[in-house]
Amino acid sequence: xxxxxxxxxxxxxxxxxxxxxxxxxxxxxxxxxxxxxxxxxxxxxxxxxxxxxxxxxxxxxxxxxxxxxxxxxxxxxxxxxxxxxxxxxxxxxxxxxxxxxxxxxxxxxxxxxxxxxxxxxxxxxxxxxxxxxxxxxxxxxxxxxxxxxxxxxxxxxxxxxxxxxxxxxxxxxxxxxxxxxxxxxxxxxxxxxxxxxxxxxxxxxxxxxxxxxxxxxxxxxxxxxxxxxxxxxxxxxxxxxxxxxxxxxxxxxxxxxxxxxxxxxxxxxxxxxxxxxxxxxxxxxxxxxxxxxxxxxxxxxxxxxxxxxxxxxxxxxxxxxxxxxxxxxxxxxxxxxxxxxxxxxxxxxxxxxxxxxxxxxxxxxxxxxxxxxxxxxxxxxxxxxxxxxxxxxxxxxxxxxxxxxxxxxxxxxxxxxxxx
Amino acid sequence: xxxxxxxxxxxxxxxxxxxxxxxxxxxxxxxxxxxxxxxxxxxxxxxxxxxxxxxxxxxxxxxxxxxxxxxxxxxxxxxxxxxxxxxxxxxxxxxxxxxxxxxxxxxxxxxxxxxxxxxxxxxxxxxxxxxxxxxxxxxxxxxxxxxxxxxxxxxxxxxxxxxxxxxxxxxxxxxxxxxxxxxxxxxxxxxxxxxxxxxxxxxxxxxxxxxxxxxxxxxxxxxxxxxxxxxxxxxxxxxxxxxxxxxxxxxxxxxxxxxxxxxxxxxxxxxxxxxxxxxxxxxxxxxxxxxxxxxxxxxxxxxxxxxxxxxxxxxxxxxxxxxxxxxxxxxxxxxxxxxxxxxxxxxxxxxxxxxxxxxxxxxxxxxxxxxxxxxxxxxxxxxxxxxxxxxxxxxxxxxxxxxxxxxxxxxxxxxxxxxx
Ligand SMILES: [Ca+2]
Ligand SMILES: [Ca+2]
Ligand SMILES: [Mg+2]
Ligand SMILES: [Mg+2]
Ligand code: NI
Numbered sequence: 104x105x106x107x108x109x110x111x112x113x114x115x116x117x118x119x120x121x122x123x124x125x126x127x128x129x130x131x132x133x134x135x136x137x138x139x140x141x142x143x144x145x146x147x148x149x150x151x152x153x154x155x156x157x158x159x160x161x162x163x164x165x166x167x168x169x170x171x172x173x174x175x176x177x178x179x180x181x182x183x184x185x186x187x188x189x190x191x192x193x194x195x196x197x198x199x200x201x202x203x204x205x206x207x208x209x210x211x212x213x214x215x216x217x218x219x220x221x222x223x224x225x226x227x228x229x230x231x232x233x234x235x236x237x238x239x240x241x242x243x244x245x246x247x248x249x250x251x252x253x254x255x256x257x258x259x260x261x262x263x264x265x266x267x268x269x270x271x272x273x274x275x276x277x278x279x280x281x282x283x284x285x286x287x288x289x290x291x292x293x294x295x296x297x298x299x300x301x302x303x304x305x306x307x308x309x310x311x312x313x314x315x316x317x318x319x320x321x322x323x324x325x326x327x328x329x330x331x332x333x334x335x336x337x338x339x340x341x342x343x344x345x346x347x348x349x350x351x352x353x354x355x356x357x358x359x360x361x362x363x364x365x366x367x368x369x370x371x372x373x374x375x376x377x378x379x380x381x382x383x384x385x386x387x388x389x390x391x392x393x394x395x396x397x398x399x400x401x402x403x404x405x406x407x408x409x410x411x412x413x414x415x416x417x418x419x420x421x422x423x424x425x426x427x428x429x430x431x432x433x434x435x436x437x438x439x440x441x442x443x444x445x446x447x448x449x450x451x452x453x454x455x456x457x458x459x460x461x462x463x464x465x466x467x468x469x470x471x472x473x474x475x476x477x478x479x480x481x482x483x484x485x486x487x488x489x490x491x492x493x494x495x496x497x498x499x500x501x502x503x504x505x506x507x508x509x510x511x512x513x514x515x516x517x518x519x520x521x522x523x
Numbered sequence: 524x525x526x527x528x529x530x531x532x533x534x535x536x537x538x539x540x541x542x543x544x545x546x547x548x549x550x551x552x553x554x555x556x557x558x559x560x561x562x563x564x565x566x567x568x569x570x571x572x573x574x575x576x577x578x579x580x581x582x583x584x585x586x587x588x589x590x591x592x593x594x595x596x597x598x599x600x601x602x603x604x605x606x607x608x609x610x611x612x613x614x615x616x617x618x619x620x621x622x623x624x625x626x627x628x629x630x631x632x633x634x635x636x637x638x639x640x641x642x643x644x645x646x647x648x649x650x651x652x653x654x655x656x657x658x659x660x661x662x663x664x665x666x667x668x669x670x671x672x673x674x675x676x677x678x679x680x681x682x683x684x685x686x687x688x689x690x691x692x693x694x695x696x697x698x699x700x701x702x703x704x705x706x707x708x709x710x711x712x713x714x715x716x717x718x719x720x721x722x723x724x725x726x727x728x729x730x731x732x733x734x735x736x737x738x739x740x741x742x743x744x745x746x747x748x749x750x751x752x753x754x755x756x757x758x759x760x761x762x763x764x765x766x767x768x769x770x771x772x773x774x775x776x777x778x779x780x781x782x783x784x785x786x787x788x789x790x791x792x793x794x795x796x797x798x799x800x801x802x803x804x805x806x807x808x809x810x811x812x813x814x815x816x817x818x819x820x821x822x823x824x825x826x827x828x829x830x831x832x833x834x835x836x837x838x839x840x841x842x843x844x845x846x847x848x849x850x851x852x853x854x855x856x857x858x859x860x861x862x863x864x865x866x867x868x869x870x871x872x873x874x875x876x877x878x879x880x881x882x883x884x885x886x887x888x889x890x891x892x893x894x895x896x897x898x899x900x901x902x903x904x905x906x907x908x909x910x911x912x913x914x915x916x917x918x919x920x921x922x923x924x925x926x927x928x929x930x931x932x933x934x935x936x937x938x939x940x941x942x943x
Binding site for chain 1: 649682684685686687690706714717736739740741771773775776778779781808811812813866868871942
């Protein structure tokens with residue numbers, strides 16, 4: 104029989120008792136940030152459950168990990184603590200269990216309508232890397248800039264290519280994004296210009312949230328990598344294509360990316376995603392032994408990006424993709440990141456890179472969707488090549504279960520005009 | 524008359540009363556890390572001076588910034604507090620001033636022999652960027668890989684090129700560095716190999732330590748940038764050239780750099796360096812207005828790198844360079860980093876990139892010094908193209924004053940063999 108909560112959860116909700124994603128919220132502007140889980144339209148305050156001694160298992164009963172302004176301490180505890188928390192919460196929230204269900208005063212305090220709290224970045228992010236793990240995205244970018252003959256650089260098939268991103272400018276869903284200014288360079292020998300980006304784009308991504316880290320000099324084995332992964336979030340790696348194109352040789356993207364990166368507030372755990380696992384695409388050539396996994400899996404997560412064009416009210420879906428399209432798995436990404444001895448810390452973030460599918464209506468960014476501005480997209484009586492001031496971009500993603508969804512909620516941001 | 528301390532400082536010391544660089548130390552393995560300044564062969568414990576109410580100026584008298592495990596809180600206070608601290612410390616340490624000089628019990632507690640303390644990373648580093656600001660270095664790398672015709676990519680003369688580095692693997696001078704393993708790729712169509720790096724290198728750099736940050740979306744004006752800079756350290760950006768060469772297209776260096784980056788323990792303030800300022804090299808073409816400075820200055824800092832080859836005792840100087848060779852100034856680097864709206868936070872680090880001078884004996888890394896392995900260097904009866912296991916690399920740097928030095932001490936690290 105399907106697990107049910109005493110809390111009413113609409114069948115379309117992203118947050119049934121089967122999900123229980125973690126976030127950090129504030130009740131009021133001056134409140135302390137506290138960890139919570141999403142259940143239906145509510146946020147459950149974990150600090151209050153902990154104070155009520157309801158986390159009574161061996162890993163959590165003596166921990167103050169839920170009395171913190173972020174989830175890092177909980178992430179550091181690792182899978183045994185995460186499993187214990189999930190079992191405890193599913194029990195406390197289940198329709199059959201009376202402890203919380205019949206405690207009106209605790210329920211009143213611990214369950215808040217999601218619409219009444221402010222969500223914050225759930226983690227303190229020490230380092231953020233961004234991978235390039237979708238073959239369709241790599242191919243499309245290559246065709247645009249180098250032609251179909253050499254679309255994908257030879258190293259791509261051997262290395263989960265990535266770059267170090269900027270941690271300071273990672274923001275929570277709902278934060279406005281100011282159009283960046285910077286240098287662009289038209290074709291030919293002309294001089295660079297300076298001004299507001301003329302090719303502002305989004306990138307539809309997800310990101311791995313790291314749990315326990317590893318010591319400097321001690322790589323994580325690819326078959327152990329899943330134990331270092333707490334869960335996934337949606338991520339919008341906002342990108343200024345004109346700035347990026349002029350700056351990226353030879354050291355990679357820098358200011359074209361570092362002005363903002365948006366995360367969805369709820370971290371969906373690998374435990375909740377496990378039933379949606381499926382085999383990752385065949386890799387050819389066979390990866391080097393340090394990347395060869397016993398079990399190579401992706402998750403069947405439907406992703407979609409919409410735009411509410413400036414001055415309009417309705418969102419228009421402009422792409423539908425799926426996490427399953429990733430060529431390099433998140434466990435391969437993590438193992439690669441550490442193979443040189445690089446240390447991970449709890450709360451580190453590993454972006455997947457733009458998740459494009461094989462079909463033109465599954466491409467994960469405007470660069471690909473508009474083919475570098477050559478094919479405007481029509482939406483709501485207007486059209487777009489790149490983002491305009493006032494546009495709002497909204498990502499969503501979910502897994503379809505039998506009678507429920509395990510979803511990520513939304514990841515959104517609105518473009519504000521550049522500084523004068 | 525020259526300012527003198529009651530503490531005997533040898534004329535060759537890097538740490539006279541004119542310098543007073545900041546670091547963080549531990550008295551014993553189990554002690555709390557505490558901020559200190561270097562004076563001669565001693566470390567002065569700032570937390571004890573603060574407890575004794577000797578920081579009595581308006582910015583510091585009510586601050587707990589010296590009762591912290593790192594300098595971030597002091598850095599955040601900005602230049603008025605830094606100037607106040609410097610004036611207070613120069614007064615307390617001067618030969619004429621009795622407060623500390625004649626307080627035997629406080630002196631006994633607050634002044635520790637440098638040889639008896641352990642130095643730690645002085646800052647919590649949120650983000651670390653590494654620039655590419657030496658024209659000689661950019662030219663040499665370009666000639667080696669693309670020939671003299673197109674040695675320097677056209678964007679280099681318009682943009683202080685940089686990449687995001689890895690913050691987690693930044694370590695303090697004296698930390699051993701394990702040779703990284705990774706993928707390399709010989710020329711031609713062969714398959715990549717996996718194993719210990721065969722081209723392990725150092726990069727002779729300095730790095731800017733950021734003081735007050737800026738809000739996301741609010742760039743720092745280039746003419747205000749110096750107020751966001753607390754000081755400089757020596758930095759060794761260890762680099763695995765074979766890993767880097769195979770991975771870096773198109774997203775830049777990643778695992779070829781992220782296994783370790785070493786900092787010197789003492790942050791020399793811009794205030795101490797000011798008397799060694801000199802005009803930066805002429806820039807042609809003229810930079811865009813956001814990079815055009817009213818006063819464009821470098822510092823006359825002599826730099827040198829030595830190697831103690833494995834199994835030997837003596838250090839052999841292999842290069843002598845100078846900070847003055849930088850084409851892009853540190854204020855231009857900082858302004859560029861923020862022009863897209865990217866926010867800096869106190870304790871952020873901006874590496875200069877390898878500081879090569881114009882002459883072959885002033886090149887800042889083995890890639891250039893051995894011309895990618897073609898010209899072995901002889902040292903101490905042996906020779907090197909790249910680093911071997913057991914080699915120790917030692918950087919030092921100082922400004923020559925009239926009767927004293929303002930120096931950085933050393934930045935060192937020894938190579939340990941790869942994991943099996
Ligand atoms: Ca990306
Ligand atoms: Ca470097
Ligand atoms: Mg971004
Ligand atoms: Mg490095
Ligand atoms: Ni696919």
